Amino acid sequence: MKKNHNNTDLHMHSTASDGGYRPEVLLQKCKEVGLEYIALTDHDTTSGVKEAIETGRKLGITVIPGIEFSTKYNGKSVHILGYGLDYNNEELCEMLKGQQEMRRKRLDVILVKLKDVGLDVTAEDVLEFVDGGSIGRPHVAKALIKRGYVNDVAEAFEKYLAEGRPCYVPKEKEMAPEEALNWIKRMNGVSIIAHPVYYDLDDWIETLVVDYGLDGVEVYHRDHTTEDRKHYEQLVQQIEEKHNISLLKTGGSDFHHEDYGRVPEPLGITRLDNYFAEQLVTKIHKKSR
Structure with a gap:
């Protein structure tokens, strides 16, 4: 064979x-x-x-x-x-740490936008799905699912998180x-x-x-x-x-x-x-x- x-x-x-x-x-x-x-x-x-x-x-x-x-x-x-x-390069790790910090700041702005459209999601709700690495919109989507606001990740992006939707936030830099x-x-x-x-x-x-x-x-x-x-x-x-x-x-x-x-x-x-x-x-x- x-x-x-x-x-x-x-x-x-x-x-x-x-x-x-x-x-x-x-x-x-x-x-x-x-x-x-x-x-x-x-x-x-x-x-x-x-x-x-x-x-x-x-x-x-x-x-x-x-x-x-x-x-x-x-x-x-x-x-x-x-x-x-x-x-493991220290310079690379330091740069990537800065990227993570920007993603965390971005999350705070996304949460404000979600609240503006009547969706009560906290940082803790989102961070529950983050395992110490990069925070991304899919993590927010999972929090929205758990809260019962959407049925799946695709719906979360289509209604709120995709570019052009009411809760989309571009990265700071x-x-x-x-x-x-x-x-x-x-x-x-x-x-x-x-x-x-x-x-x-x-x-x-x-x-x-x-x-x-x-x-x-x-x-x-x-x-x-x-x-x-x-x-x-x-x-x-x-x-x-x-x-x-x-x-x-x-x-x-x-x-x-x-x-x-x-x-x-x-x-x-x-x-x-x-x-x-x-x-x-x-x-x-x-x-x-």
């Missing part, structure tokens, strides 16, 4: 940001569905990476340390994935994509633009590659259709041929929990050939030399 090598997922979240499971529990779930390579890419924090790596060693899963930086470009939210970076790329480079990491179908910025991706050292594109995200995947495969190939360079293609489930996403799915549905993880690990080792 031919062995299945499609056991890689390079994009997932834990309770260190807005995921539903602690890193240890998340890794146990990864083991149950047969994943062999995973990357923990929490939003603006690496606080769950150590626990994930230690659990992965016990379970026989290779954990690639990662992060998903939240940035803004021309008014659009753009996420940049960083892999293999020095997550949005990091530019170039700044995130610079941090990843300084930490000897590998940079990938996440789920590019969200942005419609194909020409700009080439600029990030040529001018700022972007290492690749998340081609195989779970929200990418077959046509989207073919499109980004071709885009990567065009950039490579035009500039005589080699780029990485990555992908993953962007798993937070079973009810998350445009089309919710359980862990283990979106998965890649192990080749993609091995290519990423090889690139990380080259950067760290």
Whole structure:
């Protein structure tokens, strides 16, 4: 019988940001569905990476340390994935601590806006769902569900928390994509633009590659259709041929929990050939030399 090598997922979240499971529990779930390579890419924090790596060693899963930086470009939210970076670096940790503080201030403003529309939610209600990491709008959504104001996270965003809705609050200072790329480079990491179908910025991706050292594109995200995947495969190939360079293609489930996403799915549905993880690990080792 031919062995299945499609056991890689390079994009997932834990309770260190807005995921539903602690890193240890998340890794146990990864083991149950047969994943062999995973990357923990929490939003603006690496606080769950150590626990994930230690659990992965016990379970026989290779954990690639990662992060998903939240940035803004021309008014659009753009996420940049960083892999293999020095997550214990003091300078990086200090910067990320500042990001957490801004998220806490943002929460206070969101709570005021919720009160203005008649929804009584306290900081304690929200922090109940935060496991010492990044505070995000999904945590607010969970508090709204517990209070009985909405039925699920999707409804919370649609009515109150999404951009353009009455309780949306932008971050105090949005990091530019170039700044995130610079941090990843300084930490000897590998940079990938996440789920590019969200942005419609194909020409700009080439600029990030040529001018700022972007290492690749998340081609195989779970929200990418077959046509989207073919499109980004071709885009990567065009950039490579035009500039005589080699780029990485990555992908993953962007798993937070079973009810998350445009089309919710359980862990283990979106998965890649192990080749993609091995290519990423090889690139990380080259950067760290």
